[in-house]
Amino acid sequence: MKITKLTTYRVPPRWMLLKIETDEGVVGWGEPVIEGRARTVETAVQEMEPYLIGQDPARINDLWQTMYRAGFYRGGAILMSAIAGIDQALWDIKGKVLGKPVYELLGGLVRDRMKMYSWVGGDRPSDIIEQIRTLQKGGFNTFKMNGTEELGMLDTSAKVDEAVRRVAEIREAFGTTIEFGLDFHGRVAAPMAKTLLRELEQFRPLFVEEPVLAEQAEYYPRLAEMTSIPLAAGERMYSRFEFKNVFAAGGLSIVQPDLSHAGGITECLKIASMAEAYDITLAPHCPLGPVALAACLAVDFVSYNAVLQEQSMGIHYNKGGELLDYVINKDDFKIVDGYCNPLPKPGLGVEVDEERVIEAAKNAPDWRNPVWRHADGSVAEW
Numbered sequence: 168m169k170i171t172k173l174t175t176y177r178v179p180p181r182w183m184l185l186k187i188e189t190d191e192g193v194v195g196w197g198e199p200v201i202e203g204r205a206r207t208v209e210t211a212v213q214e215m216e217p218y219l220i221g222q223d224p225a226r227i228n229d230l231w232q233t234m235y236r237a238g239f240y241r242g243g244a245i246l247m248s249a250i251a252g253i254d255q256a257l258w259d260i261k262g263k264v265l266g267k268p269v270y271e272l273l274g275g276l277v278r279d280r281m282k283m284y285s286w287v288g289g290d291r292p293s294d295i296i297e298q299i300r301t302l303q304k305g306g307f308n309t310f311k312m313n314g315t316e317e318l319g320m321l322d323t324s325a326k327v328d329e330a331v332r333r334v335a336e337i338r339e340a341f342g343t344t345i346e347f348g349l350d351f352h353g354r355v356a357a358p359m360a361k362t363l364l365r366e367l368e369q370f371r372p373l374f375v376e377e378p379v380l381a382e383q384a385e386y387y388p389r390l391a392e393m394t395s396i397p398l399a400a401g402e403r404m405y406s407r408f409e410f411k412n413v414f415a416a417g418g419l420s421i422v423q424p425d426l427s428h429a430g431g432i433t434e435c436l437k438i439a440s441m442a443e444a445y446d447i448t449l450a451p452h453c454p455l456g457p458v459a460l461a462a463c464l465a466v467d468f469v470s471y472n473a474v475l476q477e478q479s480m481g482i483h484y485n486k487g488g489e490l491l492d493y494v495i496n497k498d499d500f501k502i503v504d505g506y507c508n509p510l511p512k513p514g515l516g517v518e519v520d521e522e523r524v525i526e527a528a529k530n531a532p533d534w535r536n537p538v539w540r541h542a543d544g545s546v547a548e549w
């Protein structure tokens with residue numbers, strides 16, 4: 168079998184789907200995208216074509232190593248997202264050729280169902296109590312929200328109180344009947360992280376995500392020393408070569424590689440097993456579409472340390488497109504009592520509605536995240 172064609176489709180809300188065709192008619196789908204840089208990743212995918220066209224899609228490991236090493240420069244958000252989507256599509260092809268879901272090719276199920284969580288509160292967290300109540304009715308009991316609005320490198324007690332009050336209200340309304348993670352989203356600089364973590368300690372959030380920016384990872388062990396709140400990070404780290412230094416330095420309790428940013432299934436499986444050796448749990452990042460989610464689930468269902476899975480249904484970014492808009496087998500993604508079952512169909516288990524994708528791509532979005540500014544006019548971490 169030989170790879171014959173790669174086609175990318177940028178579709179609402181802010182995703183990109185990749186179709187890889189072969190000379191025997193088997194097609195694989197992937198989701199290579201960096202939110203807000205879809206066109207850049209699209210070009211990176213096109214630049215990977217010479218390594219792929221005419222090659223045997225079954226040789227995923229060799230194709231992965233070639234895409235990673237042969238271009239001399241490597242790593243980073245753009246190239247690793249291009250490799251990620253291609254890798255997902257190659258695993259999809261392999262499963263379809265062998266008639267097995269990807270998790271079967273990776274040693275079979277380590278669990279029967281996977282715990283999912285849902286975003287609430289939007290860019291600037293609001294209406295959280297109502298949104299949790301609504302999602303509880305749909306069976307969710309685990310949530311994530313932004314921990315704060317924009318925050319200066321050194322900010323006021325009033326801003327700290329505002330962040331703490333929001334969390335106090337959640338615990339007051341729901342007690343311990345729900346769990347929630349707080350995503351600092353890189354908005355909190357090191358000088359403020361300790362203060363916020365200390366003030367939030369009493370409410371025991373399930374985790375605090377990106378307590379500082381990924382480029383400040385050396386703070387993870389120092390922050391972990393002063394808090395019992397599990398610290399999570401990973402969506403802005405792109406290969407096991409980045410994660411290894413963070414694992415060795417300590418401080419992370421939860422690692423959150425993104426299956427569409429960190430080299431795909433082949434790389435994230437390695438990251439997951441490295442994490443397990445350090446007793447670090449896995450909670451793949453996935454605010455994206457159905458192919459990315461299916462790739463996450465393939466890794467979740469074979470990784471002992473997988474504990475939580477993000478999914479984008481109802482997320483505040485999904486304007487103009489929703490998680491299941493482009494799939495035919497919607498029921499396979501059903502979330503019951505906050506859990507998702509393994510996707511039973513061969514490959515990634517996603518039946519892409521290609522007609523819908525082609526139609527949607529005619530009005531390809533050019534989603535960019537907002538540029539926020541502090542009161543003094545300086546740019547704020549979004």
Ligand SMILES: O=C(O)[C@H](O)[C@@H](O)[C@@H](O)[C@H](O)CO
Nearest residue numbers: 202350352402452453454536
């Ligand atoms: O945890 C999450 O889902 C992420 O922080 C998410 O909010 C961002 O990755 C966003 O998708 C970037 O455009």
Ligand SMILES: [Mg+2]
Nearest residue numbers: 350352376402
């Ligand atoms: Mg995040």
